[in-house]
Amino acid sequence: GAVVSQHPSRVICKSGTSVKIECRSLDFQATTMFWYRQFPKKSLMLMATSNEGSKATYEQGVEKDKFLINHASLTLSTLTVTSAHPEDSSFYICSARVAGYNEQFFGPGTRLTVL
Amino acid sequence: GIQVEQSPPDLILQEGANSTLRCNFSDSVNNLQWFHQNPWGQLINLFYIPSGTKQNGRLSATTVATERYSLLYISSSQTTDSGVYFCAVGGTSGSRLTFGEGTQLTVNP
Numbered sequence: 001g002a003v004v005s006q007h008p009s010r011v012i013c014k015s016g017t018s019v020k021i022e023c024r025s026l027d028f029q030a031t032t033m034f035w036y037r038q039f040p041k042k043s044l045m046l047m048a049t050s051n052e053g054s055k056a057t058y059e060q061g062v063e064k065d066k067f068l069i070n071h072a073s074l075t076l077s078t079l080t081v082t083s084a085h086p087e088d089s090s091f092y093i094c095s096a097r098v099a100g101y102n103e104q105f106f107g108p109g110t111r112l113t114v115l
Numbered sequence: 116g117i118q119v120e121q122s123p124p125d126l127i128l129q130e131g132a133n134s135t136l137r138c139n140f141s142d143s144v145n146n147l148q149w150f151h152q153n154p155w156g157q158l159i160n161l162f163y164i165p166s167g168t169k170q171n172g173r174l175s176a177t178t179v180a181t182e183r184y185s186l187l188y189i190s191s192s193q194t195t196d197s198g199v200y201f202c203a204v205g206g207t208s209g210s211r212l213t214f215g216e217g218t219q220l221t222v223n224p
Binding site for chain 2: 002032034038042043044045046049091093095097102103104105106108109111
């Protein structure tokens with residue numbers, strides 16, 4: 001149980017285009033989903049927290065207009081990187097948890113390369 | 116916010132050896148998780164352990180919440196144990212997790 005999927009697993013795009021990453025909880029309802037970013041040889045940094053049906057809460061320094069997060073259902077959250085640039089290239093990982101429980105379950109990650 | 120420190124940053128072992136990884140944190144927590152990040156980037160949940168002791172095969176973990184540290188024990192290490200081990204903690208004021216910098220473990224045959 002507690003499986004989280006992400007799609008796509010890797011994406012290469014041209015500078016200036018927008019990219020959407022999906023995060024799904026496959027066998028549970030995720031009232032809260034989280035988006036992290038990880039640079040090579042570095043730790044994970046929380047970008048934003050999203051609760052189903054409400055606006056995401058972004059961490060300090062994360063541009064909300066650049067990284068659009070939608071959590072429209074209890075099993076799906078999306079992260080859209082708008083007008084991507086090479087500095088947005090990174091490994092993006094989502095996680096999910098059930099209301100009333102603290103443990104988070106992580107997706108396999110999406111590797112974004114912006115040319 | 117809560118601070119998380121992991122040690123050692125790097126660890127090289129021979130197959131069959133035992134090891135202990137440490138995670139110190141700066142405040143009270145209601146969530147502490149240990150992960151193994153495999154070479155493809157997937158975070159594998161090892162333990163959810165905000166307090167107490169748990170064991171799963173060759174791995175075990177202990178969190179002493181009152182002293183603000185957690186330990187991950189790996190016994191009879193195997194080459195497949197190689198990778199980065201992360202400790203992540205959640206404070207009592209919210210659900211967000213703060214990750215440590217990780218321990219890079221290399222197990223040589």
